[in-house]
Amino acid sequence: xxxxxxxxxxxxxxxxxxxxxxxxxxxxxxxxxxxxxxxxxxxxxxxxxxxxxxxxxxxxxxxxxxxxxxxxxxxxxxxxxxxxxxxxxxxxxxxxxxxxxxxxxxxxxxxxxxxxxxxxxxxxxxxxxxxxxxxxxxxxxxxxxxxxxxxxxxxxxxxxxxxxxxxxxxxxxxxxxxxxxxxxxxxxxxxxxxxxxxxxxxxxxxxxxxxxxxxxxxxxxxxxxxxxxxxxxxxxxxxxxxxxxxxxxxxxxxxxxxxxxxxxxxxxxxxxxxxxxxxxxxxxxxxxxxxxxxxxxxxxxxxxxxxxxxxxxxxxxxxxxxxxxxxxxxxxxxxxxxxxxxxxxxxxxxxxxxxxxxxxxxxxxxxxxxxxxxxxxxxxxxxxxxxxxxxxxxxxxxxxxxxxxxxxxxxxxxxxxxxxxxxxxxxxxxxxxxxxxxxxxxxxxxxxxxxxxxxxxxxxxxxxxxxxxxxxxxxxxxxxxxxxxxxxxxxxxxxxxxxxxxxxxxxxxxxxxxxxxxxxxxxxxxxxxxxxxxxxxxxxxxxxx
Numbered sequence: 001x002x003x004x005x006x007x008x009x010x011x012x013x014x015x016x017x018x019x020x021x022x023x024x025x026x027x028x029x030x031x032x033x034x035x036x037x038x039x040x041x042x043x044x045x046x047x048x049x050x051x052x053x054x055x056x057x058x059x060x061x062x063x064x065x066x067x068x069x070x071x072x073x074x075x076x077x078x079x080x081x082x083x084x085x086x087x088x089x090x091x092x093x094x095x096x097x098x099x100x101x102x103x104x105x106x107x108x109x110x111x112x113x114x115x116x117x118x119x120x121x122x123x124x125x126x127x128x129x130x131x132x133x134x135x136x137x138x139x140x141x142x143x144x145x146x147x148x149x150x151x152x153x154x155x156x157x158x159x160x161x162x163x164x165x166x167x168x169x170x171x172x173x174x175x176x177x178x179x180x181x182x183x184x185x186x187x188x189x190x191x192x193x194x195x196x197x198x199x200x201x202x203x204x205x206x207x208x209x210x211x212x213x214x215x216x217x218x219x220x221x222x223x224x225x226x227x228x229x230x231x232x233x234x235x236x237x238x239x240x241x242x243x244x245x246x247x248x249x250x251x252x253x254x255x256x257x258x259x260x261x262x263x264x265x266x267x268x269x270x271x272x273x274x275x276x277x278x279x280x281x282x283x284x285x286x287x288x289x290x291x292x293x294x295x296x297x298x299x300x301x302x303x304x305x306x307x308x309x310x311x312x313x314x315x316x317x318x319x320x321x322x323x324x325x326x327x328x329x330x331x332x333x334x335x336x337x338x339x340x341x342x343x344x345x346x347x348x349x350x351x352x353x354x355x356x357x358x359x360x361x362x363x364x365x366x367x368x369x370x371x372x373x374x375x376x377x378x379x380x381x382x383x384x385x386x387x388x389x390x391x392x393x394x395x396x397x398x399x400x401x402x403x404x405x406x407x408x409x410x411x412x413x414x415x416x417x418x419x420x421x422x423x424x425x426x427x428x429x430x431x432x433x434x435x436x437x438x439x440x441x442x443x444x445x446x447x448x449x450x451x452x453x454x455x456x457x458x459x460x461x462x463x464x465x466x467x468x469x470x471x472x473x474x475x476x477x478x479x480x481x482x483x484x485x486x487x488x489x490x491x492x493x494x495x496x497x498x499x500x501x502x503x504x505x506x507x508x509x510x511x512x513x514x515x516x517x518x519x520x521x522x523x524x525x526x527x528x529x530x531x532x533x534x535x536x537x538x539x540x541x542x543x544x545x
Contacts, residue, residue: 004372162193389502421525
């Protein structure tokens with residue numbers, strides 16, 4: 001009985017990927033088009049909140065008196081931080097460089113970071129409002145991110161926009177990341193003039209999706225983001241300090257999470273498979289748990305920003321808002337727009353589905369076994385594999401006899417004990433291999449060497465994210481680890497590989513690693529994985545052909 005070891009943080013192709021990453025950093029493939037000289041823009045319009053504080057917004061309007069439907073976004077990034085024209089061309093904000101841009105796309109010179117392009121939407125007959133959140137940009141006051149206070153501000157912005165003379169009284173919200181997140185709590189307050197929301201990739205639980213997934217602290221992008229927001233905005237709550245004071249998912253974390261069930265307006269959410277280090281799980285949670293009668297998911301596994309500004313997504317967004325903000329008689333979007341890929345660049349199917357997860361899913365257990373096997377037949381014998389938490393990973397593989405589509409979330413039931421440690425941070429990945437070669441996929445932050453799915457768990461939080469239970473020496477426990485959703489086609493002969501480690505599966509390297517993602521590794525010690533009757537198994541979502 002041999003243990004199959006692996007070093008997933010040393011996958012081949014690093015040098016070639018690094019060259020592409022450097023080119024994209026120096027010259028992001030983003031084309032900026034100057035806004036028309038006759039674009040109507042009301043700059044720095046003051047909007048009074050219920051407590052008298054003035055928030056400031058930029059309003060872009062079509063020509064004529066209207067009335068027009070309105071699209072609003074609100075965020076702490078600065079509504080006036082736009083591309084700048086220089087002698088050498090357009091200078092983009094730093095986000096376009098640190099967040100790798102793997103695919104080309106085009107925006108106008110009035111487009112802020114992850115915001116709807118006002119030139120494009122004005123041309124479609126919409127008013128576009130880009131708002132500085134309280135304490136950010138040119139807005140007054142002191143803000144509090146992710147809070148109920150911020151939600152009340154967004155509520156007041158919606159009601160102001162819905163009652164202006166150029167407004168038809170129907171307001172929608174649109175934007176990526178924080179511009180999506182700021183929609184949830186405001187929508188849950190049910191402002192009368194809010195007609196629809198389109199959150200394009202936004203987490204719904206800051207603890208589980210972003211800062212401490214599986215109870216493991218994220219020490220890369222979350223640290224950068226909290227530092228940048230504190231530098232760019234006046235904030236009353238230091239999120240970095242709060243996370244240190246609240247390592248478990250307690251009442252404070254619950255207070256900044258939205259009540260999704262209270263959202264009733266129609267939703268078109270982008271729930272991608274390429275952002276599972278940040279937004280994907282939260283987006284799917286929104287689609288599953290929101291109280292809206294019409295809630296749809298637009299799934300993909302492409303680059304986040306290129307997809308958002310791309311023609312197909314723009315058509316979907318426009319049809320959605322025409323339906324709900326204009327009253328145009330167009331069909332409701334499908335419950336799920338599903339995109340199936342077999343590699344990073346190969347889309348094999350795009351189809352409509354009516355539920356999530358898919359009702360016809362055949363949930364299939366692949367049992368861990370001897371010699372790194374992963375099979376549908378459970379072993380009648382018991383066995384173990386031991387690995388060092390800091391620098392080893394164990395691998396188990398399953399080869400498909402025919403073409404198989406896996407669409408949906410995965411999960412791992414892991415029977416495990418520790419030696420020399422009373423706790424461990426466990427990282428799990430599912431990979432695709434074809435012809436003996438690793439098949440990479442698009443991932444968070446524009447990372448192009450990602451796995452199909454991943455999951456993580458602090459073992460002491462195996463029962464609940466708000467209760468610690470350290471392991472006694474030699475104690476064997478069962479831990480359930482949720483993995484992210486995907487939609488992937490395996491051809492006959494392709495291999496699914498399960499990786500289990502005590503450190504993050506990607507290298508932290510600015511050239512070929514998953515910068516800026518970084519997770520706290522386990523302390524030193526060893527882990528023992530067990531298999532046999534009723535023990536460790538990976539559950540995969542097989543879609544019948």
